[in-house]
Amino acid sequence: MPPRAALTVGLTLAALLCAPLGACSSGPTTTEGSGSAGAGPAPAARRTPVPQRVFAASSFWYTPLPASTPTAADSAAIVRDLRVAAVEHGRPGLPNVTLNTHDYTPPLVTTTANDPVHDVRAAPGCRLDPRVVSSLRGLRIPDDLRPAGGSDHEAALHDPATDRYTDLWRLSRGQDGTWTACGGGSIRGASRSDGVFPFPLGTTATGLPFAGGLVRAEELRRGHIDHVVGVAVPYAAPAPTHSWPAVRSDGRNPRGLSVLRQGQRLRLPADLDLDSLRLTRTARTIARAAQEFGLVVWDTSGAVSFRAENASAFTADPYPRLLGADSGWESLNGSGDGQHEPFPIDRLEVLPVDYGR
Structure with a gap:
């Protein structure tokens, strides 16, 4: 059985959110693996x-x-220990690098003027920072919105009419039709934004919005990704230490490993010949993005994990066809067929703290 889906660690994030006030690349050619994935x-x-x-x-x-x-x-040293941490959650000797498609990853949903307007309130047992409460007023939320599975119940909303983007954490709809959450935030004027929530808004541990680093289903279909990809890791430098573009952290390092900071960037070397690696089509697509745009650490999780937009945003689950495998874990770790290599986590390079600032 594959390891469990990556779990987003939210305890420290909840503390942060609830505290009182005080350029396109060309697409890769189709490679072997994953059968008809990407077709259609x-x-x-x-x-x-x-x-x-x-x-x-x-x-x-x-x-x-x-x-x-x-x-x-x-x-x-960081890459070596990142692999060590990933192996803890994988099969013997095999690091767990996964792609979340149903649980612990949000649906990306467009809202319209026909959707009801809500003031999202604090969920039972949660306290929201007043700045978060203010940010989540007057929010259009579709009645049929299906937050992510898992304990985090994330959702991401884009309102093109008002140029507003919103992330929500532990979102729930009550029997009376009202919505509650344990965290989140909106970016107004999103198309002019740098793509980072101001503290203490947002849902990821770093304040980096889902829409920036999610892998889109359409990107998997066409075989290339034209943006930085967000990655969650098991351990990171203890909070509050972080790196730009993060604005906060929930990092923990109980084993004293060499670890990244939340917000730190990684890449695969530009001269790495991806065609020489026997990767599935999904792994190659993400690896190409890691090479051309890089990865950014945006969360803590139970595995080294990427997020794809949640299948609930589609009329039918697109991922069995797109991944050519039964799960995101199998699609990044060789599908268990003995013909493909895992995602090349050991070939990553760590960029300096605050790179690109």
């Missing part, structure tokens, strides 16, 4: 798809890395 029509969204770019074109999310980037002095 575009996945059918239940609503108008959220644009590929929600934030300003100048945002770090959409800025390709130069061919040559500096490497942190402790890069090799």
Whole structure:
């Protein structure tokens, strides 16, 4: 059996949110693996798809890395221990690198003028910072919104009419039709935004919005990703230490490993020949993005994990066809067929703290 889905660690995030006031790349050629994955029509969204770019074109999310980037002095040690942490949650000797598609990843949903307007209130047992409460007033939420599975119940909303983007955490609809949450926030003027929530807004541990770093179903279909990809890791430098573009952290390092900071960037080397690696199509697509745009650590989880937009946003689950595997874990770890290599976590390089600031 594959390891469990990556769990987003929310305890420290809850404390942060609830505290009182005081440039496109060319698509890769189709490679072996994953059968007919990527073939066929575009996945059918239940609503108008959220644009590929929600934030300003100048945002770090959409800025390709130069061919040559500096490497942190402790890069090799961090990558070594990242693999150690990933193996803890994988099969013997095999790191658990996964892609969340149903649980612990939000649906990306476009709202319209026909959707009811709500003031999202604090869920029972949660206290929201007054700045979060203010940010979540007057929010359009579709009646048929289906938050993510798992304990985090995330959702991401884009209102093109008002240029507003919102992330929500532990979102729930009451029997009276009202909505509550344990965290979140809105970015107004999203298309002019740098793509980072101001403290203490947002849902990820870092304040980085889902829309920036999610892997889209359409990106998996076409085989290339034109933005930085968010990655969650089991351990990171203890809070409050973090790196730009993060605005906060829930990092923990109980084993004293060499670890990244929340918000720190990684990449696969520009001269790494991905065609020489026997990757599934999904793993290769994400690896190409890691090479061209890089990864950013945006959360803590029970595995090294990427997020794909939640299947609930589509009329039918698109991922069995897109992944060519039974799960995101199998799609990144070789599908268990003995013909493909796992995602090349050991080839990553760590960029310096605050790179690109």
